[in-house]
Amino acid sequence: MAEEKRLMKGNEAIGEAAIRAGCRAYFGYPITPQNELTAYMARHMLDLKRTFIQAESEVSAINMVFGAASTGARSMTSSSSPGISLKQEGISYACGADVPCVIVNVARSGPGLGGISPSQGDYFQSTRGGGHGDYYTFVLAPKSVQEAADLTYLAFDLADKWRVPVLILADGLIGQMMEGVVFPKERDPSSLPAKPWATGNQYKTHRPINHVTSLNLMPLELEAQNNRRFERYAEIAKSEVRYEEMNVDKAELILVAYGSSSRISLGAIQAAKALGIELGLFRPISLWPFPAKRMAELAAKGKRFLVVEMSKGQMVEDVRLAVNGKSPVDFYGRCGGVIPTEEEVLAEARRVLGK
């Protein structure tokens, strides 16, 4: 029987998807606008006899994830922008020790305490590693409650497959709004990949001891270790790029947007159509790895772009790097928790096109 469609908030859908993906341990700390997620996990993880801890801080929560994931258990934490900043130390260690885990950022506006309204101002932090050292994490950006659930479910598989932390970059809009969602099936724990590198249970196999660590004081060894990780990153960039495009062939101008701003851009595209203006949409789903190759192809065809973000312009830098001067790239953004309207986006598109 097909799964029934449920009406849920994005925050809760992320929680349910994580549970179904086999998340055995969740560690959180309250922060708006992701509190429903922590509450959902408290309710359901404890019922399922899995681990839920309300940690004393975001710093502790990510390190609890580090510990739990070091034993091979699927583990997750969630927060919102200021809390994600606090987790960066732990994320850097998880990357350095190749510990797979899932981190959810239901982003709000900044900098500093900023506000609690949705924002896309964490793009740089998310896609450039965010903490100290040479590394990346997967960054997946859902546009809807359904996609928030699907990408969270996928995130655990990607993390395990590549031994890389996966960041879900949502925002307050995705987290708070209610939409219909159909969930993937509960993962059979016996179907999850083996983790021969994990700590614990040595007595069962008498294998050599395992160290989960990012420490290496020998420069040449550490360089080699980092190089091996970057070889993995290169494989990821080849095989794990995700994006959606719409009407790009006919479009006079392609709007480039992810998450919430792509929904608004879609409205602008529909309004333009009524005026006889063909706009397209290019929506990166994986922000890292960024779909640079496809963007370059579109640029080579002479397509021009308008990047729409809820920030002062962050993803636009990746678009410009991908396009590499081959075609014009314009930017429209609102920040501080202001959500751009379809009308504003349409007006900007018309200005760019001179129509």
Add this chain to the structure above:
Amino acid sequence: MELAYGHPKSLKPIQTKYCPGCGHGVIHRLICEVIDELGLQERSIITNPVGCSIWADLYFDFDSVQPPHGRTPAAATGVKRMLPDHLVVCYQGDGDLAAIGTAEIIHAANRGEKFTTIFVNNAIYGMTGGQMAPTTLVGQKATTAPNGRDPGEAGMGYPIRVCELLGQLEGTKYLARGAVNNAVNVRKTKQYIKKAFEAQMRGEGFTMVEILSQCPTNWGLEPGAAVEWLEKNLIPFYQLGEIKDKLDGAAAPVKEAGK
């Protein structure tokens, strides 16, 4: 004939990088002796601190996890919750536990996390080169307290008695303070560790053994003089013994030497 004394199986037979007279080597050995006696080598995981004993994973012959500075109790929480039938040893120094990781240790203790913390208190930062620790005594010199720790005008605060602080929390079941300055205290410290590990394996709650330890290099003393300095200065301030024992199990109090 039964072997009465030898190198513990859980401790790798290699020379450590620790300075002459440092206490870490003895403490490593005590942990391993107890693990061997309890038959837990392949069921043990150590979460390492940041500090001199960051080398722990070179020496302990069982699994390890290396969290960031001070976050060790949080990581140990994650490990132990996933593997409740394992022995999880959270090894921390005074900077790690009582400065940068204060929040983590207090809340892990308060939740009654069922791992054992081995808290090595040498009243100084070792690896970074002799800076003032939260447990540095008033008047004790450090590179960041060149005229001695001054809680008055310089506002350097007072040494923290961690066992007594944590003792107020209901989640803590067993808190003992030993030292590795002489054979009697080494043996007693081993008994504390054994009692804590056994309590952990019974799942009783938070257990910690604080161990006063020598740091001759950063105290600016010869190894022998460092032992004397510990006896004259640290032991009078940091009372040795079982500071809190609320274990439900059959464990009897560790007997005082000579009684």
